[in-house]
Amino acid sequence: MFYQNYDEVHGEDRWGMVGKVDDPFREDCLLAAPCYKCHRQPLVIAERNWDATNNDDSQQYQILVACTHCGAVDEFTVNQGREGVLSQLKHSHQRVSVNDVKAESQEGGK
Numbered sequence: 001m002f003y004q005n006y007d008e009v010h011g012e013d014r015w016g017m018v019g020k021v022d023d024p025f026r027e028d029c030l031l032a033a034p035c036y037k038c039h040r041q042p043l044v045i046a047e048r049n050w051d052a053t054n055n056d057d058s059q060q061y062q063i064l065v066a067c068t069h070c071g072a073v074d075e076f077t078v079n080q081g082r083e084g085v086l087s088q089l090k091h092s093h094q095r096v097s098v099n100d101v102k103a104e105s106q107e108g109g110k
Helices: none
Strands: 029-031 043-053 059-067 073-078 101-104
Touching: 043 073
Parallel strands: none
Antiparallel strands: 029 043, 029 101, 043 059, 059 073
């Protein structure tokens, strides 16, 4: 059996799946953005799904977030069209940035 250890490896793009050291959009991290239903913060990053490869060879990801209070689900895209471009949240139309990501959630500690 082969095991690939990617702990100290950086990916091809800034937010690739390889190189989690530099990736701010990890699962169980908190996002300082208001919920579209209850308008409270924070949201927790629930899932991260590969979406496509852009023309500049960067990887596009769909990020699903959930409200920590009411459980409402929203989503946005990382590297939308090219590296470093973030979309708005789909339902709340709030623009997110790397600075909105907080430390990992205390609830998800395994």
